[in-house]
Amino acid sequence: MAYTQTQVIQAALEQLGACEIGQTAATEYSTLVSGRMNGLLADLYGRRITASLLASPFADNTFPHLVRIVAERNAPDFGRALDPKAVGASETELASVSRLSRSTTGITRAVLDQLAMWGASSLLTTVDATMIDDRIAALLSNLAARSIIYISSADDIPDEAFDPLSRYIAARLAPQQAPNGALQEAERDLIVLSSSDGAELPAEADYF
Numbered sequence: 309m310a311y312t313q314t315q316v317i318q319a320a321l322e323q324l325g326a327c328e329i330g331q332t333a334a335t336e337y338s339t340l341v342s343g344r345m346n347g348l349l350a351d352l353y354g355r356r357i358t359a360s361l362l363a364s365p366f367a368d369n370t371f372p373h374l375v376r377i378v379a380e381r382n383a384p385d386f387g388r389a390l391d392p393k394a395v396g397a398s399e400t401e402l403a404s405v406s407r408l409s410r411s412t413t414g415i416t417r418a419v420l421d422q423l424a425m426w427g428a429s430s431l432l433t434t435v436d437a438t439m440i441d442d443r444i445a446a447l448l449s450n451l452a453a454r455s456i457i458y459i460s461s462a463d464d465i466p467d468e469a470f471d472p473l474s475r476y477i478a479a480r481l482a483p484q485q486a487p488n489g490a491l492q493e494a495e496r497d498l499i500v501l502s503s504s505d506g507a508e509l510p511a512e513a514d515y516f
Contacts, residue, residue: 310365367405445462456495
């Protein structure tokens with residue numbers, strides 16, 4: 309289901325108590341909030357909270373978060389202070405929806421899923437599909453240059469390499485969020501895959 313901008317504004321005004329649920333808000337209130345929508349949506353896009361400039365109709369998985377943001381940004385005009393925690397939580401959720409709903413496939417999606425598993429919520433607005441796509445060729449070249457594994461391109465990744473490679477890329481792009489040793493473990497698994505006999509490496513192997 310998709311929602312129009314009018315529905316977003318109506319729901320936000322209901323949250324603000326400017327009208328009863330199901331009742332049409334006063335024109336002056338709707339006009340006030342409507343006049344700020346373009347700037348608000350541009351701000352979300354400018355800060356990379358959303359992958360594109362949102363426009364009506366809005367997807368159902370963005371609707372509740374967008375409504376909350378619109379309501380909070382207009383709260384001071386309706387008798388209460390803006391709640392920064394509510395705005396932050398809604399922006400995080402909106403960023404997560406935007407990040408994972410992009411047309412991402414293959415290794416890009418695997419990396420995004422790995423970051424989500426690590427709880428890298430603070431990076432939702434910086435590490436996204438665009439960054440991964442921009443960096444993956446260089447990361448694959450680096451792996452080949454260090455004789456860890458040779459993969460010609462993101463379109464030529466063996467199935468068995470998807471898991472360790474997604475962990476490796478995620479750890480390189482989000483080192484502060486990766487568990488201790490995640491990068492070294494991913495490299496170790498890739499080396500095993502690329503070895504001629506598939507033999508496991510000794511546990512004391514060093515990685516630089």
